[in-house]
Amino acid sequence: MTVTSTTNNPYTVLNTGNSTSSSSVSASSAEGIQNRFLTLLTTQLKSQDPLNPMENNEITSQMAQISQVTGLENLSKSINSLLQSQYGTQSLLAASLVGKxxxxxxxxxxxxxxxxxxxxxxxxxxxxxxxxxxxxxxxxxxxxxxxxxxxxxxxxxxxxxxxxxxxxxxxxxxxxxxxxxxxxxxxxxxxxxxxxxxxxxxxxxxxxxxxxxxxxxxxxxxxxxxxxxx
Structure with a gap:
């Protein structure tokens, strides 16, 4: 009989790169951080002590923090988009001055x-x-x-x-x-x-x-x- 010893580490999944759903997502992007957070939260919920479960307010606080990160990145993308649009408008206006x-x-x-x-x-x-x-x-x-x-x-x-x-x-x-x-x-x-x-x-x-x-x-x-x- 062969016994294989394993370490029961519920967070191992966070350190592996085998997740096909997030392989094309940058780890530093809001989406990448959100995916890692949800994976961590799911792992925590699965591994929590049934006699001492996580408090609802703790879960809500963590969800709020990740939402803020996502919101900030979306805001940054919107501002960059507006800046690019403004540059385009300025280019057209500037070009119209030639000859005047x-x-x-x-x-x-x-x-x-x-x-x-x-x-x-x-x-x-x-x-x-x-x-x-x-x-x-x-x-x-x-x-x-x-x-x-x-x-x-x-x-x-x-x-x-x-x-x-x-x-x-x-x-x-x-x-x-x-x-x-x-x-x-x-x-x-x-x-x-x-x-x-x-x-x-x-x-x-x-x-x-x-x-x-x-x-x-x-x-x-x-x-x-x-x-x-x-």
Missing amino acids: SAMIDGNTLTLAQGGTAQGGVILDGSAQNLAITVKNANGEVIDTFTMNNVDSGLTTFNWDGTDKDGNAAAAGVYTFSVAATNESNGKTTSVTAEPLSNQHVDAVVWDKGSPYIVTPQGGRVAIANIVQVS
Whole structure:
């Protein structure tokens, strides 16, 4: 007579990989953890002392914990799905900007031969006088013109492309500065003014998960920093 000795370990099943139902499930996933938990719970119930069974509240507590794990993973999957959808929407919106003009932070004016150049300014408050000075690449003043009674917020302007003598300026990139002021009782006060550059959108690129427009000079500007599109 041969006697085979076995160790009656009710948890051996947790350490074996012979379960075909969960072989394709990652052990670290919520489903894998849930399968292991249910296997452990079933084993505990089968092996419990009939005279000292598990309390109902203990079983309920364990079930609640595993439900939380499953719920968190499902929530994470939902958030990832929403993020992917948002990235897709951002891609479509970003692509639609190619070929348009975007008002962005800057003080450059791009003048085409025989054309005009548009720029902009954001004022912290209304201004009775807004002086705009245009300079060439050498820093020389080409033209100066003013706007009166300008409201706070975004204001755009067009430079006619002529110098202070009325002659047509050469095509190219110019810079400009703005000075906004008010006069009251013989006193002149300044208004904070932020210059804006109107740039053609040549392309759109993605960098670290964020879309950027590419300007004719090769600069990159985050779409979130665009003030106006036309």
